Amino acid sequence: MSTPLRRRSNNNSLNGNHTNGNSKMEKKNNIAKKTDGDDGEGLKTASFMTWTARDVAYVARHHWIPCLFAVGVLFFTGVEYTLLMIPPSSQPFDIGFVATRSLHRVLADSPDLNTVLAALNTVFVAMQTTYIVWAWFMEGRPRATISACFMFTCRGILGYSTQLPLPQEFLGSGVDFPVGNVSFFLFYSGHVAGSMIASLDMRRMQRFRLAMVFDILNVLQSIRLLGTRGHYTIDLAVGVGAGILFDSLAGKYEEMMSKRHSLTNGFSLISKDSLVN
Structure with missing residues (x-):
């Protein structure tokens, strides 16, 4: 049997x-x-x-x-x-918005608190960017940078292809990222995907405590983004998957290029010491 x-x-x-x-x-x-x-x-x-x-x-x-x-x-x-679908005249239903109603009311009533949290979130985005660029420029490991390039380009394509309506309750801030309260793509969350890319790279380098800190901050920023209506829940969920997907694709790209490197001359983005399993 x-x-x-x-x-x-x-x-x-x-x-x-x-x-x-x-x-x-x-x-x-x-x-x-x-x-x-x-x-x-x-x-x-x-x-x-x-x-x-x-x-x-x-x-x-x-x-x-x-x-x-x-x-x-x-x-x-x-x-x-x-299930009866949401009528076209209504805003999209989002269970994350329902779960963060209390936080949304607090932030709506306290613009200063909203600004402070937005500034802290922007600092976290700067931390992600710094780590990803540092890994390439200072440590010679471009995988995270390649992954971020893949991720943000595909995010732009998808965000432009299907443009979701900005939630009516959106609470913007001049210090939020992108800085200046400018328009932005909702699907998918670059905040979350970038955090995942950095966290995965940290784990490859056995920087587990730092990766855990980034994961916790990623959860906190996700809650804030729901509370400010800066992203839909689906944006955040797909952001996690996008970070994992593009990190994997960047690894496959490194592997492919490392095989070709011995057959080519001149500058190569991938060095022999850059591959980390």
Whole structure:
């Protein structure tokens, strides 16, 4: 009996020889034979036909995270088909705005406090920028800089392509970033993505305490951005994913260029010592 999430480690320990090259070839041949049969035979030899209640219990116990997400798929499928959408004449609904109503009222009633928090947030953005540039100029590690370039360019493309309306309750400040209370793209959050890029680089360099400080400040700035209505919740969530994605893409770019470097002459952005796993 076999399922995609069975206890393979136990089976391998009892039957060590089953993991050699011959067993793999036999498994491939068996799969090919199953798929070559007619529909009736294919159904009889399908993997799910061998599942037992014990297999289901094992998956639920040891693989509860994907099970939880599977329940989420079912739940939100129902929500999507039954939810009445926001009418075109209304502002977008944002659960983060609902959760930060109290903070929004405080900031609206205290412009000075709003200015102070905006200034502190701008300082945090300067910290991110300083670290990312420092990593390249002073330490010879351009990955974070490359990632930031990828991220902000794609943010500009997406922000221009679909321009979200500025929330009616937006609380601006002349010292907020971008400084001067100018217009800005909402989707996605460059504040959050830049913080993620810096934090990931810190972890690669085993600067775990500094990375934790940046993560905490990132959470605080996210709460402030929701409280001031400077970003929608989706902007912040995608900002986290964007930071991770573009950091990964920058790493792949470094790896690709490092392979080519030995075949080229002249200046190269990537040095032999710049790759950090």
